[in-house]
Amino acid sequence: MNQAPTLDIVLFMAGGHPMALPAAQVRGCHAPSPTDPEATPIETLLGLACPDGNGHHRLLEVAQAGSVVTWRVGGPVTLHALSRDDIHPLPSLLAARSALSGLRAMALFPKGDPHPTPILLIDAERLEPSPP
DSSP, rough: OOOOOOEEEEEEEEEEEEEEEEGGGGEEEOOTTTOOHHHHHHHHHHHHOOOGGGEEEEEEEEEEEEEEEEEEEEEEEEEEEEEEEEEEEEOHHHHHHOOOOTTEEEESSSSSSSOOOOEEEEEESSOOOOOO
């Protein structure tokens, strides 16, 4: 029996919600240090309200618009594989009405869990680049 192809994703928190990016768009992840330059909170790019700064546990380095940008995201940041059959494009009405910049699809995670969590899949290339 053939298994469905998978998409590797990086799962993190944004505005108190589980979000994911395709792993191919992520170049690195590390804890912030006092010497790191200021990074844009992911909520700013998505158009979400920013929670207090205590929720930003990691810096995510992301390929966007031909360069690598750094975003502040909520942790934990983890790598997972989703079956492509479990990824659902947005219904056309939701896609047309969503104010959430970069939103591409949704999935339930983890598969097989009796109470899976809905996650939002975003595309870094569809977000406005981080301000300088």
